[in-house]
Amino acid sequence: MATTQVNPEQPSAQVSRDEDRILRVWTPVLLRTILLSAAAILLFGLMLMATTAPGYYVEHYRAVEAGHIHQKEPFAQIAHGALAGDPHSVLTVGLFVLTLVPLGRVAFCFLLFIKERDYTYVFLTGYVLFGLALGVFLGRIG
Amino acid sequence: MLEILGGLLALAFGAGFIGALSGLGGGVFIIPGLVILAKMPMEVAVGASLISVVATSAGASVAFVRDGWTNLKVAMVLECATVTGAVTGAYLAGIVSAPVLEGLFALMMLQAAYFSLRRIEEEVVPVGDRLARRLDLQGDIPDSLGGGVVHYEAVNVPGGAAVMLIAGLMSGLVGVGAGALKVTAMDYIMKIPLKVSSATSNFMIGVTAGAGALVFLSRGAVPTTIAAPVALGVTAGALTGSRVLPYANVGLLRRGFIVILFLIAIEMGWRALSGI
Numbered sequence: 001m002a003t004t005q006v007n008p009e010q011p012s013a014q015v016s017r018d019e020d021r022i023l024r025v026w027t028p029v030l031l032r033t034i035l036l037s038a039a040a041i042l043l044f045g046l047m048l049m050a051t052t053a054p055g056y057y058v059e060h061y062r063a064v065e066a067g068h069i070h071q072k073e074p075f076a077q078i079a080h081g082a083l084a085g086d087p088h089s090v091l092t093v094g095l096f097v098l099t100l101v102p103l104g105r106v107a108f109c110f111l112l113f114i115k116e117r118d119y120t121y122v123f124l125t126g127y128v129l130f131g132l133a134l135g136v137f138l139g140r141i142g
Numbered sequence: 143m144l145e146i147l148g149g150l151l152a153l154a155f156g157a158g159f160i161g162a163l164s165g166l167g168g169g170v171f172i173i174p175g176l177v178i179l180a181k182m183p184m185e186v187a188v189g190a191s192l193i194s195v196v197a198t199s200a201g202a203s204v205a206f207v208r209d210g211w212t213n214l215k216v217a218m219v220l221e222c223a224t225v226t227g228a229v230t231g232a233y234l235a236g237i238v239s240a241p242v243l244e245g246l247f248a249l250m251m252l253q254a255a256y257f258s259l260r261r262i263e264e265e266v267v268p269v270g271d272r273l274a275r276r277l278d279l280q281g282d283i284p285d286s287l288g289g290g291v292v293h294y295e296a297v298n299v300p301g302g303a304a305v306m307l308i309a310g311l312m313s314g315l316v317g318v319g320a321g322a323l324k325v326t327a328m329d330y331i332m333k334i335p336l337k338v339s340s341a342t343s344n345f346m347i348g349v350t351a352g353a354g355a356l357v358f359l360s361r362g363a364v365p366t367t368i369a370a371p372v373a374l375g376v377t378a379g380a381l382t383g384s385r386v387l388p389y390a391n392v393g394l395l396r397r398g399f400i401v402i403l404f405l406i407a408i409e410m411g412w413r414a415l416s417g418i
Contacts, residue, residue: 035200039377042370046147049367054143057367061146064365067183072362091366095193095359098373101200102352109218120277124218128349131225135353138233139360 027108034101041094049087056088072140103132150371153179158198158379163387164399166254167347168376169195169318173247174406177413182368184240184247188317189364192232192355194376195319199348211341213281216296216334220327220342223303224350227310232357235315241417247316248411250323255403257322258396267333270295274332283335294335302332314354319347 049057073081073092081089106128113121153175154168161168169191176187235243270279274296282291296302305327309320321343328339358364 031200057143060367070362091370099352099355102349128221128225132353135229135356136360139357
């Protein structure tokens with residue numbers, strides 16, 4: 001094992017200060033905010049469902065249990081429904097917001113690598129973002 | 143409604159709690175929970191599980207990123223492979239039949255059990271190969287003897303990426319984080335130190351599961367009535383589990399969980415065989 005003595009006060013030269021700051025300070029703040037918002041939307045949606053449409057919940061649950069899974073709705077309809085206070089749409093929005101957590105994290109890294117002019121990694125993170133977007137597209141057509 | 147909701151929340155809380163205690167993640171337990179106990183179709187369990195893997199990894203990674211073990215560049219290079227796999231897997235999950243998914247899930251359980259049982263031999267590579275150096279895959283970790291740091295580099299990026307592609311594919315197909323497979327790719331194949339591999343794997347799991355979850359969500363294959371309480375329950379269970387973890391006898395727990403893993407693998411394997 002190659003062990004080298006270094007001053008522990010001195011940060012490793014390879015980890016840039018920006019990368020460090022973004023990872024340690026901003027990423028957790030961003031992640032936690034999105035995560036808490038998603039949890040709040042989901043809780044609100046469930047409470048809305050319990051107070052306004054408990055019958056729909058049971059009906060939907062039984063239908064899924066019986067194998068009727070797919071419910072593909074246009075994004076505009078989901079947004080409209082959520083704003084109008086439809087519990088099912090509110091819950092769908094909550095689930096989408098939750099998946100923003102990993103997306104946001106990759107987007108953060110993308111910006112970080114652009115700032116550092118590290119084009120190999122701009123390309124690689126760009127590919128990951130493209131893959132995530134492709135996922136939405138494939139889901140829509142599939 | 144409240145009985146169903148309460149049941150789902152309790153099931154998800156239990157899965158998240160055991161997932162955190164065992165270090166295997168919530169997906170491993172929520173899928174058999176939903177399929178065997180709640181009698182849900184496999185595709186529903188996979189979609190709901192992917193969402194809860196995203197939620198738990200987001201909750202957990204806040205702590206993991208802070209500890210300084212995560213290697214961001216290693217994560218990004220390998221995420222190209224896992225995201226490709228996850229999107230493909232999640233797309234295929236809508237096409238292949240439930241018995242195939244159940245059989246693959248059983249295989250993943252066996253891999254996780256093998257991973258927990260294998261002997262760990264730490265080997266640090268001070269100088270990596272050409273591609274790893276070109277990609278700047280290296281870092282420093284504190285020396286366990288104290289004082290200094292140990293420099294590590296990586297080897298065999300294509301091999302690691304190939305296993306990551308499979309990890310992503312399985313993640314999208316059967317809805318687990320595939321952490322055990324991810325750690326194997328980094329630690330065993332690329333010779334990255336185990337602690338760095340585990341932290342980086344945790345960082346990656348959210349993105350991989352997120353890619354799969356987006357395909358499922360966009361396809362309209364995530365029933366909100368099930369996924370919403372499951373995501374909330376698993377996250378709450380995982381957070382509680384990670385608080386309890388420091389007081390638990392981890393060695394004893396792990397052995398117990400391996401037995402449970404085998405039982406789940408047998409049950410899911412049996413379902414797959416009898417469903418064909």
